[in-house]
Amino acid sequence: MPNYRVSMDIGGTFTDIVAYDQAAGTYEATKASTTPGNLSAGVIAGLESIVTDLSDIEFLVHGTTQGLNAFLERRGVPVLLLATAGVEDSYHIARGPRLELYNAQYRKPAPLLERKDVIGVGGRLDGQGHEIRPLDEVAVRQAARRALDEGYGAVAVAFLFSYKNPAHELRAREILLEELGEDFTISLSHEAAKEWREYERTSSAVVEAYTGPVVRNYLLDLEEKLADRGVEAPLHIMQSSGGVLTAESARKRPLQTLLSGPVGGAMGDVELAGVSGNRNLIGVDMGGTSFDVSLVVDGKPDVSTEAHLEGLPMLMSVVNIHTVGAGGGSVAWLEAGGLRVGPRSAGANPGPACYGRGGTEPTVTDANLVLGRVDPDWFAGGQVALDREAAITALKTVGDQLGLDPIAMAEGICDVANSQMAQAIRTITISRGIEPRDFALVAFGGAGPMHAVFLAKELGIPETVVPRFPGAFSAWGMLQTNIRKDFSEPYFFLDEDINVADMAGVLRRMEAEGLKSLVSEGVPEESRGTSTSVDVRYQSQEFSLNVPLTSADEPESEGFVANLATRFSAMYHERYGHSNPGAPIEIVALRTQAVGDLGRLEAPLFAKAQSPEFKHEVRRVVFDHEEHATTVVRRDDLAAGHAFEGPAIIVEQTATTVVPPGFNVTVDEFGSLVIRTEDAEGN
Numbered sequence: 001m002p003n004y005r006v007s008m009d010i011g012g013t014f015t016d017i018v019a020y021d022q023a024a025g026t027y028e029a030t031k032a033s034t035t036p037g038n039l040s041a042g043v044i045a046g047l048e049s050i051v052t053d054l055s056d057i058e059f060l061v062h063g064t065t066q067g068l069n070a071f072l073e074r075r076g077v078p079v080l081l082l083a084t085a086g087v088e089d090s091y092h093i094a095r096g097p098r099l100e101l102y103n104a105q106y107r108k109p110a111p112l113l114e115r116k117d118v119i120g121v122g123g124r125l126d127g128q129g130h131e132i133r134p135l136d137e138v139a140v141r142q143a144a145r146r147a148l149d150e151g152y153g154a155v156a157v158a159f160l161f162s163y164k165n166p167a168h169e170l171r172a173r174e175i176l177l178e179e180l181g182e183d184f185t186i187s188l189s190h191e192a193a194k195e196w197r198e199y200e201r202t203s204s205a206v207v208e209a210y211t212g213p214v215v216r217n218y219l220l221d222l223e224e225k226l227a228d229r230g231v232e233a234p235l236h237i238m239q240s241s242g243g244v245l246t247a248e249s250a251r252k253r254p255l256q257t258l259l260s261g262p263v264g265g266a267m268g269d270v271e272l273a274g275v276s277g278n279r280n281l282i283g284v285d286m287g288g289t290s291f292d293v294s295l296v297v298d299g300k301p302d303v304s305t306e307a308h309l310e311g312l313p314m315l316m317s318v319v320n321i322h323t324v325g326a327g328g329g330s331v332a333w334l335e336a337g338g339l340r341v342g343p344r345s346a347g348a349n350p351g352p353a354c355y356g357r358g359g360t361e362p363t364v365t366d367a368n369l370v371l372g373r374v375d376p377d378w379f380a381g382g383q384v385a386l387d388r389e390a391a392i393t394a395l396k397t398v399g400d401q402l403g404l405d406p407i408a409m410a411e412g413i414c415d416v417a418n419s420q421m422a423q424a425i426r427t428i429t430i431s432r433g434i435e436p437r438d439f440a441l442v443a444f445g446g447a448g449p450m451h452a453v454f455l456a457k458e459l460g461i462p463e464t465v466v467p468r469f470p471g472a473f474s475a476w477g478m479l480q481t482n483i484r485k486d487f488s489e490p491y492f493f494l495d496e497d498i499n500v501a502d503m504a505g506v507l508r509r510m511e512a513e514g515l516k517s518l519v520s521e522g523v524p525e526e527s528r529g530t531s532t533s534v535d536v537r538y539q540s541q542e543f544s545l546n547v548p549l550t551s552a553d554e555p556e557s558e559g560f561v562a563n564l565a566t567r568f569s570a571m572y573h574e575r576y577g578h579s580n581p582g583a584p585i586e587i588v589a590l591r592t593q594a595v596g597d598l599g600r601l602e603a604p605l606f607a608k609a610q611s612p613e614f615k616h617e618v619r620r621v622v623f624d625h626e627e628h629a630t631t632v633v634r635r636d637d638l639a640a641g642h643a644f645e646g647p648a649i650i651v652e653q654t655a656t657t658v659v660p661p662g663f664n665v666t667v668d669e670f671g672s673l674v675i676r677t678e679d680a681e682g683n
Contacts, residue, residue, distance in 0.1 A: 003021060003022050003056050004019050004020065004056050004057045004058060004059075005019070005020040005057075005058060005059040005060075005479055005601070006018070006019045006020070006047065006057050007060075007061045007063070007264070007479045008043050008046065008062045008063070008475060009062075009063040009475035009478065010042070010062075010064060010065050010261065011034060011288055011289070011445075014031040014032065014033060014034055014287075014446060014471070015031065015034050015042040015045075015046045016029065016030075016031055016471060016475040016654065017029065017046040017047060017049070017050050018469060018475040018476045018478075019051055020479055020601055022058070025602070026604065027468070027476070029475070029476070029654055030046060030049055030653065030654075031046070031446075031471060031472070031653070031654055032049060033045075034348040035348075036347065036348055039066065039218065040221050040225050043222060044226075044229070048229075053230070054226070055229075055230035057231055057233050058233055059598070060226070060233050060235050060236060061236040061237070061238060061244050061478045061479065062222070062235060062237055062478075063238040063260045063261040063263070063264045064215065064218065064219070064237060064261065065260075065261040066211075066214055067214060067215045067258045068258055068309075070210070070214040071207065071210065072309075074112075076112065076153075076210035076211050076213075076214060077153025077154050077185070077209075077213045077214070078113070078150075078152045078153050078154075079112060079113050079117065079152065079153070079154050079155070079210050080113075080117055080118075080119065080143065080150075080154075080155045080156070081117060081119070081155075081156045081158065081202070081205075081206060082119050082121050082143055082155065082156070082157045082159075082172060083118055083119070083120055083121070083158055083159070084120065084121065084123070084158075084159045084160040085120035085122045085123075085136075085139075087120075088118050088120035089115070089118075090198055090202060091158075091199065091202045091206065092118070093199070094108055094109075094111070095199050095313075097311070108311070109310050109311025109312050111206075112207065112210045113206065117152075119139070119143045119146070121139045121140060121143065121159070122135070122136030122139055123135035123168050124160065125159070125160060125161040125162070125165055125168065126161065127161055127164070128164060129161055129164030129165030130165070131168075135167075135168045140171075140172050140175045140176065141175055143155070143176075144176050144178075144179035144180050147176075147180060148179070148180060153185065153213055154186070154187065154209035154210065154212060155184070155185070155187070155209065156186075156189070156205040156209040157169050157172045157173065157176075157186065157187070157188050157189065158188075158198070158201060158202035158206075159189070160198060162189055163189075163190050163193075163194050163196060163201065163490050164490065166188070166190040169189065169190055170188070173186045185212045185213050185216070186209075187206075188205065189201045189202055189204065192207075192208045192253075192255055192315075192316075193314070193315035193488075194488050195305075196490050196492075196588070196589075197315070200313040200314070201315060203314060204255060204313070204314045204315050204316065207255060207258070207309075207312065207314055208253075208254055211254060211255075211258065212254040215250070215251070216251045219237070219247045219251055220251070222247075223247055234246050234247065235247040236483075237257050237260060238257070238260035238261070238263055239257060239260055239484060240257065240258055240259035240263055240307065240316060240318040240319065241256065241263075241316070241317040241318060241319065241484055241486055242266065242267050242301055242303065242319045243481055243483060243484020243485075243595070244478070244481055244482070244483055244484065244598075245483060245484070245485065245521060246520075246521055246522070249520070255316060258307075258309070258314070258316075259307065259318060259321060262294075262474070263294075263318075263321065264473075264474035264476075264477040264478040265283055265285040265292065265294065265444055265445070265473055265474035265477050266283055266296070266319045266321065266477070267301065267319075267478065267480055267481045268444070268467070268474065268477025268480060269294065269296045269442050269477070270296055270300065270301050270480070271480040271603070272442060272465070272467055272672075273296045273299045274299060275670060276465070276670070276672070278463075278465075279299045280296065280297060280298065280438060281295070281440055281465075282294075282295060282425060282428075282429065282436060282439045282440070282441050282461070283295070283442045283444070284425065284442070284444070284445075284448050284452055284455065285444050285445040285448055285473070285474060286326070286327055286328070286443075286446070286447040286448035286450075286451060286452075287445045288327045288328050288329040288345060288347065288348065288351075289325070289327040289329055289345040290323050290324070290345075291323065291325075291326040291327060291420075291421050292321050292322070293323075293425050293427075294319060294320065294322075294428075295428060295429070295439075297434075301319050302319065303317060303318065303319055303320065304317075304319075305317055305318075305488075305535065305546060305591075306318075316486075317486040317591075317593075320428065322424055322427050322428040323424075324342070324343070324420055324423075325342040325343020325344070325345065326341065326343070326421050327345055327364065327447060328352070328363065328364050328365040328368075328446060328447035328450075329345040329346040329347055329348075329351060329352055329364070329365060330343070330344070330345050330363060330364050330417060331344050331345065331346055331361045331362070332361070332362045332363065332367070332395075332398055332409075332416075333361070333398065334401060334402070339398070339412055339416050340416070341364065341413055341416045341417045341420065342417070346359050346363050352364075352391070353387075353390045353391055353394035354369050354386040354390050354391040354394075355384060355386070355387075356390060359394070360393075360394055361394060361397070362395045362398055362413065363413075364413060364414065364417050364447065365391075366390075366391035366394050366395060366410075366413075367391075367395065367411075367414050368410070368414065368450055368658075369386055369388055370388065370392055371407070371411065371622040372619060372621035372622055373450060373656070373658045374386065375632070375649070376388055378651055392406045395410055395413075407622055407625075408625070411625065417451065418454045418458065419458075421451065422455050422458045425455065432575070433575070433576070433577055436459045436460070436461055437459070437460045437461055437462065439461065440463040440465055441459075441463070441464045442464075442465045442466075442467065443464055443470060443657075444466070444467060444470040444471070444473030444474065444655070445470065445471065446470075446471040446654065447655070448470060449466045449655050449656065449657035449673075450655070450657065451658070452466070453658065453659055453660060453663055453675055454658075454660065456675075457660075457677070462676060463675070465672050465673070465674055465675075466650075466655075466672060466673040467670075467671075467672045468606075468670070468671040468672065470652075470654060470655040470657070471652075471653070471654025471655035472654045479601055480600075481598070482595050482596055482598050483518060483521050483597075484596075485514060485518065485521070485593075486592075486593055486594075487510050487513060487514050487517075487591065487593075488590070489589060490588070490589050491503065491534075491587055491588070491589055491590045492586065492587070492588060493587050494539060494584060494585075495564075495565065495584055495586070495587075498555075498561055498587060500556050500560055500561070501555075501556060503587075503590070504553055504555040504556045506590055507532050507549075507553075507555065507590055510532075510590065510592040511530045511532065511592055514530050514592045514593070517594055521596055523597075528594070528595070528597075529596075530592055531548065531549075531592070531593045532548075532549045532551065532552050532590070532591065532593075533546050533549055533590075533593075534546070534547050534564070534587055534589070534590055535547075535587070535588040535589040535591070536564065536568045536585055536587055536588065537586050537588060538572075538580060538585055538586070539583065539584040539585065539586050540586075544588045545571050545575065546591065547567050547568050552592075565581075565582075565585050566581070568585055603670055604670075605669050605670065606639065606640040606668075606669060606670055606671035607639045607640065608639060608640045609638075609640060609667075610639070612642070612643070614633060614638055614644075615634070615637040616631050616633040616637070617631075617632050619632050619649070623647055623660050624660075624661075629647075630648060630649055631644055631646075631647070632648070632651065633649075633650055633651075634650075634651055634652065635650050635651065635652035635673075636652065638650070638667050638673075639667065640667050640668065640670075640671065641666075641667060642667045643664065643665065643667070644664070644665055645664050645678075646659035646660055646664065646665065647660055647661045648665060650665070650673060657675075662677060662678055663675050663677055664676055664677075664678055
């Protein structure tokens, strides 16, 4: 009988695989080199290295960066946009960000298509969705022929007020598919984002059209390869919201997968918060190409209803993740005589110079190797033997220009990278009124534990936690989540005008729709559930906060509007440091989250230490310009209860943890490394 639950996470350098043996109750993790030209090849290779017979897989979930990479690298398909005639410039006019209002040097983000790629189509609805003028079907057919003649790979359709009445968009799709064929990619704005704000809704549809064919082709190829190897379990895909859905559903709504790779780690943080009792966590994921920061506040992920990538907005439920281009493969270079690190990365091919694959530029990994913080013979569990001399040669290409020897150059690269990552943490915490010292830092990703303690020291964070399998933690987090589908309904009413019976009726209809949608995901009836919430703002404000409701029936409870206002004001004060109790509020949108429970995987307890001693060796490692005698230990030789002082290096198959002088390490009951300053230990 199928026995394994498996997750796969593709990174810029490595593909991480985690397998849970349900019979034994044990996890196993591994890495395989990412294959940029054919990503599914790396996925299959990793799977076969950890599960001998792929037909033994019962559940399979995948975090894909295909859509995100296509967006960031601008290699999506050419998109033709159909917009309402007379307002077809809205996408390019865009919306100026509030925080840049007084920035004289602000430049709008580059859109994904040019003005010549926009066609105004006749037909008009009013603000309530009533038809003023019928759709110009001739114009739609002409647009389809242009898409065919000029080689467009997708069409996005974004008409005014389609979130109120989608009839014109639906008819446009029928015509487009008649002309272009059933397999042609059409993205409708009311399906990509059934919400108000024309620009943001249009942007969501354009992003989905731009990345959709890339995601669909990749998923179809991967599903075919899995089926050829006997995998009968349906492939599931991680969503930006923190839930999963089947690959079939993901192909229909590829926008939801855009941030699926980084989100896995955030969901792992949520599970870690549940078992550790530490409810406030800052998760830092440092891989080969990027550094991602996310938050868990009071045991829950920090989730938003809107995301921005390179300044372009998308309306969707998304775990808030702040990303900067700093990873193990980030290249060090000079600009105006100053040292820069990233955002350009050496990637998987050729990779850092020390990989011996033809790379010649210095990277963060090269710097750590030269400082002695990486085991050259057991990097990635021995899969890659590192060349220290090649790293030194690469460092000298920049160091000689600055008059620095390789050791000083290596420390400079690490210091610059650490500064950039610390600033990324400040952006998602201090800039929002959150004090990082009230949180613990959770470090994962292949390079995260190598730099995390330095970041904690700079930010005054007293505790750093390195979970088991840190290099594959995002993949592990994907096994801890559930099926999830999100539904929204624009619902504009001032508090004094709310018809609570109507509001409850709309929520119950959305709830029924959400439960029905779980049928196609293969979720049994007893495992289906829903939660509801409402977007609220003070009257005449532009942006809102999402307030959870106890049920779809809550609006009909006594004193509902007053209770909602009280909850909203409390959330507003927590977010912005002030509020205005008693001021009129407006409801903007209703939301329903349909969840299919996949069952909880218990976190196994770690074996207890039988003795305070453990196998280790001592090497010379550079910290603060000096060599220190440093404890070097393989993580497999540690057990719960072991404790030791830094400096130390803990090596394992998926990552390396660096503990500088002045910090102590303990292994907790779940096998996590808990690293605290000596001052914190003394207190």
